[in-house]
Amino acid sequence: MADRTGKAAPRGRERRRAPVKDRVWWWAVFGACGAPLAALGLWAATGDLGVNPVETIVRHLGDWALRLLVATLAISPLRYLTGSTRPIRYRRMVGLWSFAYAVLHVTAYAVVDIGLHGPTMISDLTERPYIMVGMAGLLTLIPLAATSPQAMVRRLGGRRWKRLHRLVYVAGALGAAHYLMMVKADITEPMIYIALLVLLYGIRLGRWIVGRSV
Amino acid sequence: MLFRFRSSTDPRPSEITPEAVYLNRRRLMQGAGVAALSGLAGSMLGLTARSAGAAEMEDFRQLPDVAPSRFSTDEDLNAFDQITTYNNFYEFGTSKEDPARYAPDLKTSPWDIRVDGECAKPGVLGAEELMASHQLEERIYRLRCVEAWSMVIPWVGIPLAKVLARFEPTGNAKYVAFETLEDPTQMPGQRSRVLDWPYREGLRMDEAMNPLTILGVGLYGRVMPKQNGAPVRLVVPWKYGFKSIKSIVRISFTVTEPATSWNMSQPYEYGFYANVNPEVSHPRWSQARERRIGEWGRRPTLMFNGYGEQVASLYAGMDLSKQF
Numbered sequence: 001m002a003d004r005t006g007k008a009a010p011r012g013r014e015r016r017r018a019p020v021k022d023r024v025w026w027w028a029v030f031g032a033c034g035a036p037l038a039a040l041g042l043w044a045a046t047g048d049l050g051v052n053p054v055e056t057i058v059r060h061l062g063d064w065a066l067r068l069l070v071a072t073l074a075i076s077p078l079r080y081l082t083g084s085t086r087p088i089r090y091r092r093m094v095g096l097w098s099f100a101y102a103v104l105h106v107t108a109y110a111v112v113d114i115g116l117h118g119p120t121m122i123s124d125l126t127e128r129p130y131i132m133v134g135m136a137g138l139l140t141l142i143p144l145a146a147t148s149p150q151a152m153v154r155r156l157g158g159r160r161w162k163r164l165h166r167l168v169y170v171a172g173a174l175g176a177a178h179y180l181m182m183v184k185a186d187i188t189e190p191m192i193y194i195a196l197l198v199l200l201y202g203i204r205l206g207r208w209i210v211g212r213s214v
Numbered sequence: 215m216l217f218r219f220r221s222s223t224d225p226r227p228s229e230i231t232p233e234a235v236y237l238n239r240r241r242l243m244q245g246a247g248v249a250a251l252s253g254l255a256g257s258m259l260g261l262t263a264r265s266a267g268a269a270e271m272e273d274f275r276q277l278p279d280v281a282p283s284r285f286s287t288d289e290d291l292n293a294f295d296q297i298t299t300y301n302n303f304y305e306f307g308t309s310k311e312d313p314a315r316y317a318p319d320l321k322t323s324p325w326d327i328r329v330d331g332e333c334a335k336p337g338v339l340g341a342e343e344l345m346a347s348h349q350l351e352e353r354i355y356r357l358r359c360v361e362a363w364s365m366v367i368p369w370v371g372i373p374l375a376k377v378l379a380r381f382e383p384t385g386n387a388k389y390v391a392f393e394t395l396e397d398p399t400q401m402p403g404q405r406s407r408v409l410d411w412p413y414r415e416g417l418r419m420d421e422a423m424n425p426l427t428i429l430g431v432g433l434y435g436r437v438m439p440k441q442n443g444a445p446v447r448l449v450v451p452w453k454y455g456f457k458s459i460k461s462i463v464r465i466s467f468t469v470t471e472p473a474t475s476w477n478m479s480q481p482y483e484y485g486f487y488a489n490v491n492p493e494v495s496h497p498r499w500s501q502a503r504e505r506r507i508g509e510w511g512r513r514p515t516l517m518f519n520g521y522g523e524q525v526a527s528l529y530a531g532m533d534l535s536k537q538f
Binding site for chain 1 (some may be wrong): 296299300304308310361363406407408466479480495498499500502503505507510511512
């Protein structure tokens with residue numbers, strides 16, 4: 001994995017080359033990541049969250065945390081396939097959006113769904129495997145989000161930073177497992193995420209075995 | 215990104231009926247063509263609005279001569295569109311919106327229920343004949359889903375005991391088994407094997423004969439909407455909702471405990487009895503509290519869903535944490 005994540009897109013050079021195009025891309029990616037949150041806000045404002053609004057909110061936020069996590073993991077393979085370095089420039093943003101959705105998902109569960117009910121929270125965190133796995137996934141994302149600024153990349157050094165950020169593979173697996181363990185009988189959707197993760201991890205593993213990357 | 219906008223939330227004049235007092239949130243689906251397209255794209259990404267196409271209550275035939283019942287609760291009713299657009303009926307798909315979308319094509323007339331097993335007079339029970347030959351009663355019951363949500367539903371039904379008596383069960387009949395229609399051409403959810411079709415449920419004979427247990431044939435004083443299990447379904451208010459089997463085509467009196475669908479699928483999570491019990495958690499979530507649909511917070515779940523006075527004695531001496 002030779003992605004120059006942290007060092008991608010030095011700003012000055014970028015501006016000189018194609019400022020408008022870059023800004024359009026940035027806003028397009030930002031808008032795409034933010035749209036599901038905007039949609040949720042719109043439904044809330046128009047009273048259109050469905051028959052079980054709490055379930056709609058919690059599920060929607062969880063879905064998008066996982067979708068954007070998979071999208072983040074798809075960015076390096078996308079570069080191998082297209083040869084373009086552009087996707088790499090937005091990987092941090094997509095990853096941070098995924099983290100934001102995950103935080104909102106857990107907050108909505110704790111505050112809106114169970115109403116900060118202590119006994120429920122304690123039993124959920126100690127007795128319910130799918131919640132424990134999901135929470136472990138969120139905890140895994142915290143150090144990644146915390147070390148996302150450029151300054152942190154420099155402080156840690158590229159090698160250590162990269163090694164730390166391999167935790168994202170663990171987070172992806174925990175997120176998909178959390179979803180799989182939650183469903184009652186129809187495992188179609190979680191299996192789609194798992195298939196995508198297997199594919200994305202497989203591409204990396206393949207490249208590593210062939211020896212074209214670290 | 216595609217969004218579907220509703221152009222009106224106001225009730226139409228036709229809705230100003232005596233029942234309109236029940237309808238606190240009525241949704242009208244307009245611009246069906248655009249909505250269908252955006253719905254298809256949007257539902258794949260979870261981006262469209264949640265409200266499925268709610269059927270108009272007035273489209274359902276009013277049932278004649280429905281008597282009130284002393285077993286009815288006086289709690290606030292859930293609205294007709296809540297009851298008919300948020301359903302677990304896996305024969306039509308696993309999402310809550312699927313039954314409202316796909317069930318309306320189900321052919322429910324004529325409808326025959328085969329009654330067999332340990333009884334003196336096995337036979338066939340027609341749904342129309344069933345409704346015509348018994349006094350219909352309104353039973354306003356709490357419904358508690360195993361997923362920890364609940365509703366209050368004004369069912370119309372017939373006590374199951376009265377119906378079963380017609381077939382003269384023998385002394386060997388210890389249980390009653392029920393089966394839902396199996397017809398993948400009409401029930402698209404049956405084309406995937408999320409459960410082992412047909413859907414099966416069962417009750418112990420004394421549970422079946424309890425006065426609370428009814429065969430539901432309608433709600434809100436009208437014929438049963440198909441997504442709620444038309445034309446004939448079971449309603450057992452002290453048990454989790456999955457026991458109340460829908461669109462019944464077979465009733466059998468048996469000597470031994472019948473196999474039941476969710477128990478066959480995940481025996482550690484769903485027992486034969488499935489009595490509502492805040493003390494016994496589902497392995498994956500707590501059953502101590504529930505969300506009444508329409509409320510933001512959760513309320514405590516009541517033992518036997520609040521029907522202990524009528525049914526607790528059925529389980530005297532049983533360890534309900536083991537026989538869950």
